[in-house]
Amino acid sequence: MSQNYSYFAHKECEYFPxxxxxxxENFNCLFCYCPLYALGRNCGGAFQYKENGIKDCTNCLFPHRRENYQKVIARYKDILGVLKRLEAENRTESGENA
Structure with missing residues (x-):
């Protein structure tokens, strides 16, 4: 079975790569905005934090490698966990019931 859905290179993009x-020839644009960014230090990629606290992923190619599609998808439960935790914190801060 083809897995064409797991890779695409937007070679016409002005930022490519x-x-x-x-x-x-092996640069996957599918995760242009990395879903793993939300995992902070636990993303598994090559990143650094700048002095201002911003996460800098300039040197990270993990989500852009064709062979890492399944590894990124496998982390969606972790991302969902982060979102659920943030939602619970927001409800607590606003006084809403959990």
Whole structure:
């Protein structure tokens, strides 16, 4: 069975490839905005935090490698956990019932 859904390269994009040193023939744009970013230090990618606290993923190619599609998808439960925790915190702060 084909897995064409798991990879696409938007070679017409003015930023393609958006990470220096990336192999343009094996650069997956499917996760252009990385869903793993929300996992902070637990994302599994090559990142650093800048002095201002912003997470810098400039050197991370993990979600852009064709072979990592399933690894990214496998982390969606972790991402959902982060979102649920944030929602619970927001409800608590606003005085809503959980």
């Amino acid at each position: 958006c990470h220096k040193g990336a192999d343009p």
